[in-house]
Amino acid sequence: MSSSLTRRVFRSILANEPIVHRGCLRRRHYGTTRRLQLAPSRPAACNGGIKPIQQRRTLFGMFGGGKKNDAQDADIDPGVEKMMEYVKMQKMSARLPPPSEVVEALSQFFNHKYKYKNRGSQQPIEDTQAELAAKSLQYCLDSIKPVHSDGPKTVVPFKALEKGRRALRRTVSPTPSHVHLAYLIYQAFSNTSPVRRLLAAVTYVSCLASSGRVQEARQFVLDLQVPDDTAAPSSKPSDEDDLPSSEFVDETVNPPTSSQSVSALWSEVLRGFARQDSESALLETLDMARTHVSGAISQLPTHMLDFYLRKDDHDKVKSWFVEYWQASGEDIASDQSKSQRADMVGKVLRWCLQHDQIDFGHDVVRQALSETPSKGIWDAVFVWAAGTGKGADEIDRMFTVMESANKKIADPTNWNTPNTATINALVEYATSKNDPYLAERFIAIGKARDIHPDANTYVLQMKYRLKISDVDGALIAYKNLQSMDLSSNHDVPTVNELIAALCKSSRHDFDTIMNVAADLSDRKARFEPATATALSLLHLNRDEVHDVTDLMNTHAFHYSTAEREVVRRDLVAYCLDPKTPLSRVWDAYNVLIEIFDEMARDERTQIMLVFFRRERPDVSVNIFNTMRSHYREDTIPSIDTYVAAFLASAKLRDLDSLEVIHNQLKLDYNIDANTYLLNALMIGYSACGNPRRALTFWDDIVASKEGPTYNSIHIALRACEKAPFGDLRAEKIWAKLRSMNIDLDQELWASYIAALAGNGNTEKAISTLEEAESKGELEVDAFLVGSLFNGCSGQAPQEEVESWSKERFPQIWEELEKGGVDEDENGMRTLRIDRTVTP
Numbered sequence: 001m002s003s004s005l006t007r008r009v010f011r012s013i014l015a016n017e018p019i020v021h022r023g024c025l026r027r028r029h030y031g032t033t034r035r036l037q038l039a040p041s042r043p044a045a046c047n048g049g050i051k052p053i054q055q056r057r058t059l060f061g062m063f064g065g066g067k068k069n070d071a072q073d074a075d076i077d078p079g080v081e082k083m084m085e086y087v088k089m090q091k092m093s094a095r096l097p098p099p100s101e102v103v104e105a106l107s108q109f110f111n112h113k114y115k116y117k118n119r120g121s122q123q124p125i126e127d128t129q130a131e132l133a134a135k136s137l138q139y140c141l142d143s144i145k146p147v148h149s150d151g152p153k154t155v156v157p158f159k160a161l162e163k164g165r166r167a168l169r170r171t172v173s174p175t176p177s178h179v180h181l182a183y184l185i186y187q188a189f190s191n192t193s194p195v196r197r198l199l200a201a202v203t204y205v206s207c208l209a210s211s212g213r214v215q216e217a218r219q220f221v222l223d224l225q226v227p228d229d230t231a232a233p234s235s236k237p238s239d240e241d242d243l244p245s246s247e248f249v250d251e252t253v254n255p256p257t258s259s260q261s262v263s264a265l266w267s268e269v270l271r272g273f274a275r276q277d278s279e280s281a282l283l284e285t286l287d288m289a290r291t292h293v294s295g296a297i298s299q300l301p302t303h304m305l306d307f308y309l310r311k312d313d314h315d316k317v318k319s320w321f322v323e324y325w326q327a328s329g330e331d332i333a334s335d336q337s338k339s340q341r342a343d344m345v346g347k348v349l350r351w352c353l354q355h356d357q358i359d360f361g362h363d364v365v366r367q368a369l370s371e372t373p374s375k376g377i378w379d380a381v382f383v384w385a386a387g388t389g390k391g392a393d394e395i396d397r398m399f400t401v402m403e404s405a406n407k408k409i410a411d412p413t414n415w416n417t418p419n420t421a422t423i424n425a426l427v428e429y430a431t432s433k434n435d436p437y438l439a440e441r442f443i444a445i446g447k448a449r450d451i452h453p454d455a456n457t458y459v460l461q462m463k464y465r466l467k468i469s470d471v472d473g474a475l476i477a478y479k480n481l482q483s484m485d486l487s488s489n490h491d492v493p494t495v496n497e498l499i500a501a502l503c504k505s506s507r508h509d510f511d512t513i514m515n516v517a518a519d520l521s522d523r524k525a526r527f528e529p530a531t532a533t534a535l536s537l538l539h540l541n542r543d544e545v546h547d548v549t550d551l552m553n554t555h556a557f558h559y560s561t562a563e564r565e566v567v568r569r570d571l572v573a574y575c576l577d578p579k580t581p582l583s584r585v586w587d588a589y590n591v592l593i594e595i596f597d598e599m600a601r602d603e604r605t606q607i608m609l610v611f612f613r614r615e616r617p618d619v620s621v622n623i624f625n626t627m628r629s630h631y632r633e634d635t636i637p638s639i640d641t642y643v644a645a646f647l648a649s650a651k652l653r654d655l656d657s658l659e660v661i662h663n664q665l666k667l668d669y670n671i672d673a674n675t676y677l678l679n680a681l682m683i684g685y686s687a688c689g690n691p692r693r694a695l696t697f698w699d700d701i702v703a704s705k706e707g708p709t710y711n712s713i714h715i716a717l718r719a720c721e722k723a724p725f726g727d728l729r730a731e732k733i734w735a736k737l738r739s740m741n742i743d744l745d746q747e748l749w750a751s752y753i754a755a756l757a758g759n760g761n762t763e764k765a766i767s768t769l770e771e772a773e774s775k776g777e778l779e780v781d782a783f784l785v786g787s788l789f790n791g792c793s794g795q796a797p798q799e800e801v802e803s804w805s806k807e808r809f810p811q812i813w814e815e816l817e818k819g820g821v822d823e824d825e826n827g828m829r830t831l832r833i834d835r836t837v838t839p
Helices: 004-014 080-091 099-115 127-143 158-168 176-188 194-210 214-223 258-275 279-292 300-311 314-328 335-354 358-370 375-387 392-408 420-432 436-448 455-467 471-481 492-504 510-522 529-540 545-558 561-576 582-595 601-613 617-628 639-652 655-667 675-687 691-703 710-722 726-739 746-758 762-774 782-791 795-808 810-819
Strands: 821-823 829-831
Touching: 080 099, 080 127, 099 127, 099 158, 127 176, 127 561, 158 176, 158 194, 176 194, 194 214, 194 258, 214 258, 214 279, 258 279, 258 300, 279 300, 300 314, 300 335, 314 335, 314 358, 335 358, 335 375, 358 375, 375 392, 375 420, 392 436, 420 436, 420 455, 436 455, 455 471, 455 492, 471 492, 471 510, 492 510, 492 529, 510 529, 529 545, 529 561, 529 582, 545 561, 545 582, 561 582, 561 601, 582 601, 582 617, 601 617, 601 639, 617 639, 617 655, 639 655, 639 675, 655 675, 675 691, 675 710, 691 710, 691 726, 710 726, 710 746, 726 746, 746 762, 746 782, 762 782, 762 795, 782 795, 782 810, 782 829, 795 810
Parallel strands: none
Antiparallel strands: 821 829
């Protein structure tokens, strides 16, 4: 493997770029773009500017191809951008793009999904893409009015739809979006040849069954009108709709008959029921299938055996294995049939090991070896031997037994000998048992027999070494892997695990991680969400936000919704971590809003509150305005968002941010102000030194249909406590409450007494309290006395309350003093009692 420095030099020469050494005397004396460049609003925030950052080697910066500060364009599949535009315009009730443009986008997307070789295999359609494609296809179907026809027509080329149908067949876990897209494709094929219509039906039923809607799939099959075989074309469809035979397999060149298609439909339904736990539904469907299918369903024993292997029904497993063995023995000429049979034997033998069915396992082995076994059968038997306790040396002797059985085979090309696949199967078993020593013994036996490790062997080595947290050992196996043929990219998932482990390890330097990551990037391989997250956090901690953006632009748009959520959740957690420097929180937030536009309102609100807590309300307002200008209803601020912002401004006593967000509320036609929201405004303006403005919201609450709550009364009285002549306003409020026979509890009395004392009317506050006590309207406690003391407007009134309390309620005052007293620079004291109020 050539060194990373050599690769870097050659890439720079080819790109006609200078080679910059990381130790160059000319440092970068500027921060990365999009960093937090707003001046701190107070001395306690952010320490001012940003420290200069040294040049560092980065994942994308070492590849050449553009200036460092130029962000890489998002890697979005062809056609997706136009479909996103259509969906966005639809949500905004704006003018939609012409159907012809959406048709072209769909065609590009389906063609790309079928043809483009990505990471060693064809790309599946992710759920986000399926949702876009389904909405776009529905738009295309609705835009074409049927003329002289009972069914819908489409201008989407049938070649593109067929490729989209085949791409859907690769979906492992279909979502409702996949099901909807499959149904629309079936509708688009409804007026075409019966062959295409039945193939589209098989895809739709497969998506339904795989997504858990098996009952619906079965009913669809029962209702489906199946044409006679005589009506189906005996050759390809018309040249206009035909697909190149070089791109498609036999089902287009040699179209299946109607009976074969119906068999495939019922096979999909049975496979769907086999994944579920309802035995009665499966058996009922089995009877239906036998009724509606003229011939036998070839995969029937396979589905039933899979079901009972999961159900752990020993008797049914044994009986269905016998039926499977007989059915699979009828057609074992092809290599695929032999491989499938060997896989099922291996699955049954592993089930026997897991459930202590050793005798049945021996019967399976005897039956499998009674005929001329294939190489795959031998490999399954060797794994069975290892599972029953035979050591590596005993299995080595079994290799000799297999070789001696070749004497009975006349054709040398059919001889069975242990090879790398045999060793790998044994190593994989040892790995599953967390026995790395046994795995190494099997590899040593292979080398003694001149069986050299292949790429899969080193991948397995990496797996079991990572499993026991031996990152160094996995790294050695990875280096050995580099000399192998990796064109199939089957090593990519394990290399992703290695990168994530290296990022979490504190023993490996940045260059080591980048060497492994650069290899995957050179091969245009898939970065798993965990890998992308680990690398993103690594770059963020090195202030390399451009590399995070490039990394996300390259991979994030190929993730499913669940995978994107994994990355987004980890980045949000990074932002919420109190240990994360504020400038890096800003960097991570900008990556989130640029790449993960679907970030929910709650997550954006949490990040907004981070900047409030860390005394950067100006940045919080920026985040709030970004939410305010968003087009999605689930992202724009709600009442809870406004309340959170108002309370955070109040806690920080920042009037500027409070007024800016309040002005946004005035213009927000989506929000109907209620008591809860007006309470938050009262709290905000009172805390920011404008209690008179706060009391105007009390008037609005009183005049509203909803009216005030107990919290509203507390908040209004607290505003009176600080407002000029607030004691007069408090008396009016109190008189109104008494006239309406409102239940006045201890806490309300405390707020009222404090409001009187807050305007210097200490004598009246004390007299009112004594009078209420004498009438039995309240019981003097620590909270009430503490509220009276804290509400006083100066040092002299506080001394007056203190002397009165020591004389009348010495025990209560002693309790308050034990709780602690804080003193500010003006000599005003505050007893440590909780007087907080909530909206």
